[in-house]
Amino acid sequence: MGLHRFKPIPSGRMGILWTLSTIRDAALVEFGCMGHMLYNGVTLQHTGVHDVSKLYSTHIDETDIALGGTNRLNKTIANVVKRDKPRVIFLLPSSIPEVIGTDIPAICEELQHEYPEVDLLPVGYGGFDIIQHRGVQEALLLLVKSLPIDTARTPQPTFNIIGSCADMFRFQADANEIIRIMKGAFGMNPVCVMTSDTSIEDIENMGGSHINLVIRREGEPAAKHLKERFATPYIVDRPYGIDGTIRWLEKIKEMTGLTIDADFIKEEQAISRSRLAPVMPQFRHIVRSHPEEAILSLGGHVDVVRGILAFGCRELFLSKGRCWCNCPDMGSEDIPYFSEEEWSRVIKEHKKGYLMASGEALEWAGLNRDMQISNPDTKWRLHPYEPPFVGFRGAVHLANLWINENIED
Template structure:
């Protein structure tokens, strides 16, 4: 059937924008039609992502598309830098500007010396790739762009990777993992990729002694962090009593520290109930 009767799976573009909106000292500038960004903002607002002054658009007209003019984009970058002084400006293509092959990387390079913000191009068309692909791409890209490989490790600290604000039960999962690792090992959360982040926090991801991976989309970023910083990771979400115990034992094996007996005893008592 040619007609699409239901809402489609969210695109990679939606995943990337949703993730980048959680970086508190950065802004997102989309080079595309005003209506595209307008509907994106409405969508995110309805899902509880209401971040004023973080998502912007340049707007495009027929001349921009036909002639390939990027004047609006260049002016938009300069204005955002002057008005908000963000640590980073993520410059995104929309579907239409991606199709015509706008060189946003070249534009960012040419303007970098004229602004204080770090300019970061992100190509995303929203065509042909789904939400999961977008998460894999942006988690890995953020790690590659910001992580400092030589940062000193912080004893007993860990990161959670793959907690997207649009994932079901993300906040609940974070709270549960935080409780388990505090009671089981005395470890404390350092940062959570990618919720309530800053560019400084992204740079500090390498300071953790362990990465806890919540979703498959975050595995490439965890593998990258392990390769460049030596930080091991555990990918075994603690769902259910038996898997929670397995999760704790996996963490214990990686960090070389046994699970506290009181924690294991509480699990056994709840499982018996």
């Protein structure tokens, strides 16, 4: 691993941990160094996640590594079953067992008959060969392949959210806004919010929903699997802005055949536009008279960057600035991947306009950390009640950030 001034791209193992650690009625046991789960637990607390999966690490020493011993893992599983009685235990190898070839699936198969009341699920990708986003993708896919049961559609229309994970900034607030909008527009409730607010039972019942809302592209393989098994349609998109959210709802209407509650949409539009009305003249003045201050630059998850950029440019007439994503596998011509050297240079050169990026980058540059849209974070987030970025309320929140940023500049 090379030298980094900032946090490097997390490994696939971290993506798996952030995805699985938030599931209730489950335990996550890592066959690896004792400090890993401690750090992961602290990170989850920083993001506002509490009292969800039980997190354990077995610890390993030189003897385990040299001789391939797994007795610690066997004993840990026995203790976890006795102490917590989880529905599922996820078994994850850390980098060293992965490198030396410890066969976690074989261990699960060997021990499963001893614990018929608990599912032992091995999770791969503990090594350094994949990065965070692939880890999230594989964890989501493992869940939908392993846990959903055969079930009929719910009597009333329902939905699942796929891809609300603890590695995304404001993940809880965005999921809550989507739930609010789906309830208001269609009268639909969620079966499963995977994985930021879910339980093993919720995941088991995912097949009963009428549509899957995939809010990050890493969740699409999981949605494809659910479509093949349960014939559940899915949409891969995040709703940003007033007009953008309505377009998103129209797509859901077309897929489900449901009728949108026109009164709800009318009311949400009226509320949002009335709150934006006082500052719209100022936005128009900035765009017309100070175009260099109306440039919107963004860095973070590609789906977040693309969505916020679309709202800013289409609905508030801002101009696209330097935009980048934080995953080398997701870069494209319009939103490329920037290395640490590249994005730090962009931020350092930033003078005018709006810049939204990770909390770590904004703090380093001495910029307004209220403009954060991605992790790494540098603050505690003790509650899930902060304003979202998506949906109708997210549109007002973003406009509020931008107009105040212009005033402070």
